[in-house]
Amino acid sequence: MKRLAEIRGFAFDLDGTIWEGPRLMDGAVDLVGELRSAGLGVVFASNSSRHGAGVLVRRLAELGIHSGPGEMLAALDLAGEEVRRRMGSVRVLAVGTDELVDVLHASGHEVVADGDWPRSDAVVVGIDPHFNYDRLRVAARAVSAGAVLFAVNMDRRFPVGPGLFDPGCASLAEAVAVAGGGRPIGIGKPELPLFRAAITRLGCEARFAAMVGDSTASDIAGGRAAGMFTIWLNANHEGPPPSEVDLQVRGLEELHQLWRQSRGARD
Ligand SMILES: [Mg+2]
Known part of the structure; x- marks a missing residue:
């Protein structure tokens, strides 16, 4: 409780965590509103491989939570820079949305057409609504010929409603890896860049920044590795919590209550 009060x-x-498919999680509006009213920083850190921050800001606003461009971070937006950091400006085969292509262009990469796969130095995989056997073939051939394989994230699935999931980015990246050989390099959570960006935006030391998420493998493991206070949203009563969890709650309403109590205890 003492650490929660210090965040x-x-x-x-x-x-x-904040939404599930087309609806906000219970308590999201109130919690975010009160944290902001108390002068605390709030950012959203999504592993989204389909959309960048701009689309996510609009979607969140439609659901009732407004955020500035500096308050939204998406793994997709890091993809171009992560490839550049490791390889320089290269020729990339993009398996993903038009937004992924835009992000790669913005970082100075040449995006090659599927038919040009032998020229590619890297393959970057995000969720691709048009993924099919032909795309799998060219991506796998490129990787087999030596292109470095990146995945915007390595999430196996993501929740879209009570008990419902969609296949995640890793399910596509793994298909390419199985046929092409090699292992994908993950870009989003639990890798550190997204957490580091979040901490920078929050403007405090990592130990005074909390990472709130439903995934122990990405939010919690990565948040701990980045030195943050980790809060696991365990709505499905899974257990036991891994050792990287600092605080476990069943939902945002419980977190809101605990945060209020921690502040009361401090004041
Ligand atoms: Mg999640």
Whole structure:
């Protein structure tokens, strides 16, 4: 409770934490509103491989939570820079949305057409609504010929409603890896870049920043590795919590209650 009272900024995962498919999670509006009113930093850190921050800001606003461009972080937006950091500006085969292509262009990469796969130095995989056997073939051939395989995230699935999931980015990246050989390099959570960006935006030391998320494998493991206070949203009563969990709650309403209590205890 003492550590919760000391937190200066909160980073929230989106899928399964702030929203689930087309609806907000219970208590999201009130919690975010009160944290902001108390002068605390709030950012959203999503592993989204389909949309960048702009689309996510609009979608969140439609559901009733407004955020500035500096308060939304998406793994997709890191993809171009992560490839550049490791390889420089290269020729990339993009398996994903038009937004993924835009992000790669913005970082100075040449995006090659599927038919040009032998020229590619890297393959970057995000969720691709048009993924099919032909795309799998060219991506796998490129990787087999030596292109470096990246995945915007390595989430196996993401929640879209009570008890319902959609296949995640890793399910596509793994298909490419199985046929092409090699292992995908993950870009989003639990890798550190997204957490580091969140901490920078929150403007406090990592130990005074909380990571709130439903995934122990990405939000919690990565948040701990980044030095943050980790809050696991365990709505499905899974257990036991892994050792990286600092605080476990069943939902945002419980977190709101505990945060209020921690502040009361401090004041
Ligand atoms: Mg999630």
